[in-house]
Amino acid sequence: MAILMEKKFPVEAGAYETAGEASTTIKRTLKQLGVSAEVLRHVSVACYEVELNLVIHSEGGTLTLQVEPDKVTLISEDVGPGIPDIEKAMTEGYSTANAEARTLGFGAGMGLPNMKRNATAFDIQSEVGRGTTITMSFALSS
Amino acid sequence: MTIGDVKEILEAEVLEGGDRMDEHVETACGSDLMSDVLAFVKDKTVLITGLINPHVVRTSEMLDITCIVFARGKKPNPEILEEAAESGITVLATKMTTYTACGELYIHGLPGTKKRTGAEGA
Numbered sequence: 001m002a003i004l005m006e007k008k009f010p011v012e013a014g015a016y017e018t019a020g021e022a023s024t025t026i027k028r029t030l031k032q033l034g035v036s037a038e039v040l041r042h043v044s045v046a047c048y049e050v051e052l053n054l055v056i057h058s059e060g061g062t063l064t065l066q067v068e069p070d071k072v073t074l075i076s077e078d079v080g081p082g083i084p085d086i087e088k089a090m091t092e093g094y095s096t097a098n099a100e101a102r103t104l105g106f107g108a109g110m111g112l113p114n115m116k117r118n119a120t121a122f123d124i125q126s127e128v129g130r131g132t133t134i135t136m137s138f139a140l141s142s
Numbered sequence: 143m144t145i146g147d148v149k150e151i152l153e154a155e156v157l158e159g160g161d162r163m164d165e166h167v168e169t170a171c172g173s174d175l176m177s178d179v180l181a182f183v184k185d186k187t188v189l190i191t192g193l194i195n196p197h198v199v200r201t202s203e204m205l206d207i208t209c210i211v212f213a214r215g216k217k218p219n220p221e222i223l224e225e226a227a228e229s230g231i232t233v234l235a236t237k238m239t240t241y242t243a244c245g246e247l248y249i250h251g252l253p254g255t256k257k258r259t260g261a262e263g264a
Contacts, residue, residue: 005179017196019195020197020200020201020204021198022205024200024203024229025205027203027204037206041183041204041205041206042259042260043260044203044205045180045205045259046202047204048180048200048201048204050179050207083219099237104176104193104197105174105175105177105179105193105195105197105198105201106175106176106177106197107177108175108178109177110176110177110178110181111177114177114180114181114259114260116259117258117259117260118259132239133172
């Protein structure tokens with residue numbers, strides 16, 4: 001289906017101060033487009049989790065927002081380091097977050113499972129040394 | 143319960159959103175772990191926390207949290223309050239500990255959040 005809007009947000013590794021700014025912009029953009037509160041909450045939670053993951057775990061990446069008539073898609077692409085064991089990473093409570101992330105209130109090992117729960121469709125591809133791509137879509141008609 | 147009631151019960155100081163004391167809240171949660179806060183639905187919710195950084199406000203905005211209460215007499219810096227103002231979130235500060243603040247609100251009839259975020263809830 002036709003993409004009505006596409007926006008890309010670069011996310012810097014280790015930029016804890018500004019982490020969450022892309023998600024805030026995305027939430028406000030979707031709200032202006034008239035996305036329902038329920039869907040907006042799912043997108044916002046998953047978006048914030050994935051943006052924080054980029055800041056905490058990646059070597060930098062890009063968050064892409066795509067809006068189509070029937071769905072919203074978020075794509076997170078990073079340049080590394082990649083996840084050695086995706087199944088383990090998807091387990092609630094498993095975390096490899098550093099002390100800085102934990103000091104800020106994150107790194108409880110809830111991120112990936114929480115994204116999966118909030119998205120209508122969730123896909124994660126990762127290769128050590130290459131990077132990770134997470135694609136999440138959210139149905140607009142419910 | 144209104145935010146004004148929360149302020150009275152917690153003997154709290156209003157740091158942001160003094161004009162929103164009549165807004166209603168239906169649930170509350172107490173946590174210093176934003177990861178856990180993000181795992182539960184917050185609808186007309188008060189967040190009581192001992193953690194002070196901009197992510198408390200950003201997490202709250204993502205979940206449409208109505209009011210943040212900083213416990214144990216901690217006060218956020220002006221930048222954090224500015225972010226809260228932009229997000230339309232009311233900010234209170236109480237001298238009570240997180241545990242006591244949660245307990246006071248609970249015995250006054252404000253229940254905890256139960257529903258997980260996500261399509262299936264549960």
